[in-house]
């Protein structure tokens with residue numbers, strides 16, 4: 001790496017060097033101090049970097065090479081499906097008719113966009129087994145909150161105002177208790193049993209007249225299918241509560257099982273996970289929510305519907321919880337998901353599930369001799385290992401994650417779910433080849449051997465990255481603001 005690749009853009013700056021050229025001025029020069037009130041004028045010149053066009057290209061190209069994304073390498077995050085985003089999605093999202101419409105255009109002039117939204121809703125209804133879907137929420141957590149607000153409105157419409165509690169398993173994704181709190185509920189935790197599934201006895205104990213809903217992921221965040229789901233639904237429904245399905249990662253059940261058939265009343269999906277929208281820094285998300293019949297009146301408005309041959313936005317929804325996102329939601333991501341569903345077809349979606357589950361089980365079995373396997377049973381789309389054995393040798397799961405960086409991998413999720421000691425949570429997804437899975441397993445196996453023979457190399461990792469081991473929290477807690485003086 002060249003020295004300039006490490007430099008900050010401010011360090012590359014040389015007074016008077018420019019990366020632009022403007023035509024000669026053909027209008028009179030204006031003194032801004034005559035236009036702006038004094039209080040709004042800068043006391044000192046802005047300290048902007050001055051670099052040539054080539055310098056700035058090299059600077060950003062060097063930075064981009066330090067990024068890790070699904071397009072640059074394997075990214076096995078558990079509970080956060082990071083799969084390939086097919087490029088045909090991008091082509092379709094850029095069609096003029098989709099990319100250049102204005103959200104305030106008259107409905108009659110955006111019939112194609114409304115048709116796509118309506119059709120996407122229909123596909124998601126079919127995939128989830130629900131009765132109606134809204135595309136408004138902008139992310140998974142936003143979908144959770146929207147779903148819970150509908151459940152709240154439902155109970156209130158029945159005069160049932162004592163239901164203040166939402167039950168979540170101890171293995172739940174962190175957004176579940178957070179959304180329940182933001183929606184005004186109190187969270188109650190239900191324990192997992194020794195098989196990693198919700199403990200039915202404990203569920204019976206916590207369910208009661210104050211239960212608004214149970215929030216569940218199935219398969220759960222340990223990658224295990226909650227095989228008692230029908231009984232759980234009976235327990236919760238029997239007490240008058242609703243069942244909420246966190247379908248952020250639907251990779252394990254797509255075209256095989258449906259939340260609606262398992263007894264769930266509300267489900268959210270992450271189109272930026274299962275349905276191949278770009279994820280995280282790659283773009284805005286979309287977290288559609290599906291509901292069963294009795295919750296339809298509470299859906300956010302407007303609802304995209306069809307009247308005769310025309311697609312319309314229906315605002316006449318007196319019981320609606322209201323709008324949760326302006327305009328059409330994150331329309332571009334919906335176009336990508338629609339493209340994905342249509343290009344895969346029903347057989348393709350079924351294959352997704354089969355390969356996602358096969359890949360996870362293959363890796364779990366290859367790694368099981370070298371790491372502890374807390375739940376020794378078939379997994380679905382993801383699985384958890386425990387670094388307990390390595391911890392006894394003085395190597396923590398955090399060290400293993402850091403060492404993976406030296407092999408060029410983004411580490412998997414670690415220390416989550418909380419009910420597994422020294423947890424390592426891996427989701428390979430269906431889009432990776434056997435060669436990629438094997439190469440990652442080889443690296444994990446080598447690290448397990450290093451932990452026994454040469455623990456320092458793991459404890460002091462990473463060795464080959466631009467910066468060494470970073471403080472995990474200081475950057476977030478104490479950001480350095482270069483322009484504080486402004």
Ligand SMILES: *Cc1c(COP(=O)(O)O)cnc(C)c1O
Nearest residue numbers: 079080139140141173175248285
């Ligand atoms: C990612 C995820 C969420 C949250 O989705 P966001 O789009 O990040 O808000 C919720 N639940 C589970 C299980 C997830 O994996």
